[in-house]
Every structure is written in structure tokens, then in C-alpha cells.
Amino acid sequence: MTGSGPRDHGEPLGIDLGGTKCLGVVLGADGSVLRESRRSTPAGADAILDTIVSIASDLAPYGGFGVGVAGLVTRAGVLNAAPNLTGVAGLAVADGLTARLGHRVVVENDATCATYAEWRVGAGVDTGDMLLAALGTGIGGGVVAGGRLQHGHQGFAGEFGHMVVDPGGPPCVCGRRGCWERYASGAGLARLAREAALGGRAARVVDLAGGDPESVRGEHVQSAAREGDPDAVAVIDEFGRWVAVGLVNLTNALDPEMIVLGGGMADGADLYLGPIRRWFGELLYSPQLRAHPRIEIARLGSRAGAIGAAMLGAQRLDPAT
């Protein structure tokens, strides 16, 4: 078992454990993906750990090993919460994998891994202060400050999605109201579009959704906007404003050089990026007295989490870092 573990081979393995699939990659020295393996994510703690071990076996031999998981992951690799995984609350992922594999495993939040990857080999190379906002169904993120990836005290830095931007706003799955991810995520775009539809301001979007305003999803807004439908363009502009509100708040706090937008919503960047940048310039504190951070789209796509996990796994092998 230890024959395929760390210190024998230099190429690190990273696994991104998501709600539906589990992706493993082995990285070359330049950050390129040499081999990859993908499986469905099962339910239950043992089945999940076994799946990770199977992917590791598929991809052996490897050097350092890191795993990214969507949820609140402690610095000791315990999964305090993972809304998209079944039967894992409180699971000691790092210890469980170390016991099965016989070598050390680094476990981090998936967006923290993606942030590290985009910083070291993606859109944010050569920046010292960078934020990644992963706009997907919800919103995750990560922070590079002062030339270092930041984890926070417990490992929970970067949970941007539950920043309250409107205390009287719509209820959030987290139990509060007006969280940023109710506006600036994929689910948020769909909600903004449904509101426009119910107000009679999105006829073409409703057409594309089959005629039912309640069926409107983000892709219907994107399709209508690409056709030039002004109602859809207006919804995209409103979405861009809400994205900017959160990015401005984070910029006031952290003054990044660059903000990288990742997650599934990055696919519609050709539509969103203009409105986001424009609203950002209007909402930032003292916009005329400072350079604005570059707002760019992530470069590593859906593999960013697995790539970053591999890099963090490799880094921790070296006691000097």
C-alpha cells in the first residue's frame, strides 16, 4: 500500500469531491493534468471514502495527495458540514483516508483548492492579493492575501455566499435572509428572472422555459440575452449589479489586485462580465482615487478544485513550507 504513496513519486494527486461526481487528476510539474479519473459520488461516509481510495488506486503511482470537498472543512480535515453530500456530517476525511491509504492526505474546502490553483497556475499568477468567487448553484470562494493562501482560524475562510447584502431580502437555505448567493449565483439569476417573468418583464425568457415562469432557469435568460431580448439583457444587468455589490464589499475589506470569477456561472461570462465591471466601478468606495482590481474569468474550468487539491497535497509534503 505504501508503495504507491507519497515520497516515492513526485507527481501529486488531487481529488475534487462534489455532490454528484468525484474527479481525480495527477499533475505534471508545470501544473498540466497528466492523468484523470472520474466516478459518481455515492451516499454514505464509507462509500465516499472508498470511492476516493479507488480513484487514488486508478491514478497511482503519485506523490502528495490532496482532496477538496464542498463544505466547512476544518484545518484537521474534518467535514463539519457538507450540504451536497449524504451521511458525512462530522466525518474525519483526512484521518479516514490516511487510515485506508497509509500516508498523509491533505483535505481542504473545494473553493480554497480552486483558489490556490487559479493563483499558482491559472488566472491569478503573479498576484499577491487575489480573491476567487466561485459562482455556481451557491457561492464559495477563497482568499490570497499578502502573498499567501488564507485558510482562516478554523479553515473556513472564503464563505462569501452567506454575506448578507439585504437583510430584508429573500430567505436563504442557511436560515437567514438576503445572503449574497440568493442574488449572485446561478440560483440567484434564475430567481431574478422568475421575478421579472411574474412581473410580465420576461416574455421571451418564459417562452424558452416552455411557457411557465416557475420553470425559468439561468440558461433561459442567457439564451434570450444572446438573441438580444431586452428584458433578458435587463435581468443580466441586475444580476451583474448584485455580483458587483458582493465583490465591492470584499474589495473594501481586502483591496485585492485581482478578482477571479469561477464556478459554473463563469460559462456565461461574455454576457455578465461587462455589467459586473461597470457596476463595480459605480459601487466601489472612492472609485476615482484608486486602481480597481482586475475582474477576470477563471482559467482552469471544472478541474480547478482537483488541480489545487493536488498542489496543496504536494506542498504539505515538504516540511519547509
Next chain:
Amino acid sequence: MTGSGPRDHGEPLGIDLGGTKCLGVVLGADGSVLRESRRSTPAGADAILDTIVSIASDLAPYGGFGVGVAGLVTRAGVLNAAPNLTGVAGLAVADGLTARLGHRVVVENDATCATYAEWRVGAGVDTGDMLLAALGTGIGGGVVAGGRLQHGHQGFAGEFGHMVVDPGGPPCVCGRRGCWERYASGAGLARLAREAALGGRAARVVDLAGGDPESVRGEHVQSAAREGDPDAVAVIDEFGRWVAVGLVNLTNALDPEMIVLGGGMADGADLYLGPIRRWFGELLYSPQLRAHPRIEIARLGSRAGAIGAAMLGAQRLDPAT
């Protein structure tokens, strides 16, 4: 002139340049204040620089020299904006002082200086991830992350006051709406109290303000609350909720071990701290699945900025740090 400058004497000098007064301190090795000097802040760039030089002369000899200024201070010590100072927009404070004094001067934002002081010798000693929120007339702040004081790319990290927490809220001096400092500062407390008074829900507070709701200030709310007036206690609770909204947003982003509350509003901490902590626990993401940061009052009072400026001035003398 250089005889009283850095490298000759180990005890650093720090100056906090505020809108009304300019405070200088010389620090002992344990962070205690050995000597201090205070002057009124004049108008105009030359007069301000001359005042700083006079205080330095009062307090010579000294080692490293740092200055904290309220405003957007670049990493090169240029004052991009300073709403409370007259005639200084674009002033190169560090270069101007270096030219007058013949030795290097470190210039930083005042709340960044206060954050450093509270972290090294105040409330946040031995933490690795700490935030300071300075609740005064407005709100400033600072960030310690990963065991380092963070400056941000341009030097503007910690401008928490202009985080938007209610896009439909009251207009802010910055030109936007619903900034956190419209609610969670001294001016914010007064505004919340005036709203309560105009709604007939703060009779005792209005009495203490001389009978005119428009004259209500934060200290009237504090006095009435200390008498046990339930309307005033309700305003303080609402204030505590707004303070908590901002602290929760910052905690979701940065996961600090400790949050230090400084600025003038720290004086009423006996009234606020309970409501702030209670609302924080209700508003935090996944509060039951994590340790909450300690929320404590700053220990260094109104000298924090000058103390931190001295420490940062001393630190930069050493090329290794």
C-alpha cells in the same frame, strides 16, 4: 538633523494624525508609552507636515518613525483621500516627511496602525487571524490573516465602513446607499435613535437631547439605556444587530479567531457587547457547526493608532522584516 533620527536610538516614535488632533508617542520595548505630545491638526499640507515634524522634535531622540493617517494611504505613503483633513488630497506624506527629517518615515492608514497595535500588544495578542473594526463617527478597520498584518494590494485593506449591507438603505457620504457605517457607527446609532424618536418610540432619549428629535446623538441613547429606558434599550439592540451583520459578513469571508471593536463607540461597550454577540450568533453561517470568534473591546484606547504607527515604523527599520 539626522542625529535624532532612526538607527541612533531604539525607541520608536508613532504619530496618529486625526481630523482635530495629532498625537505622538514614544514606545518602550514592552509597548508602553514613555513620552507623548499632542497638538491641534492645522489645515493645509505644509502646516500638517510641519506639525508632525514639530511633534517629532518634541519627542526626539527616537528610533523608527511611523505615522497613521485617517484616509486612503497608498503603500508608498501617499494620501489619496482624507475626508477629515483639509488640503491634503494626493499629498506624498512619507516623501514630504523624509525630505524634512532626513530619515525614512513609514505612513499607513490609522486603523491599520491600530490593528497592528491591538494585535501585538493589545486585545488580540497571540491570535493569528484577527479583525479590528474601529466604530467611530464612521467605520475603519484592519485585517490580520495567516499571522500577518494585511495591507492589500494598494494599502487600502480594512475599509469596512463602506460594505453595502442594504442597497435600498439611507444615502452615505460616499455617494452610495446602505453602507455599514450608516448603521453601525456613532453616526449610525444617532440615526437609528432619531428614526425611533420620529416614530414616537424614544421619548426619554428626546428628553435628554433637549426635546428635539433632530438633536439626538449616540450619548443620549446611552444615557437613557443606562437609566433602563426600554425604548433606548431597543435602539441599542437594533444597533447591535447592524454591528453584527457586518461582523458576520467579515467572518464568513475571513474566519477570524478574534474580532476587536475599537474606535469611540468602544466606550459604550457595556451596553452594546451583549446585543452584538447575541445577534452575531444568530446571523453567522452554520453557527452550530463552528467555534465563534471572540468579540472583545480594544485595550489601547485612543492611543492605539499612534502606538501601532510607532511599532510599524520600528519594524520597517529592520531590512529583514
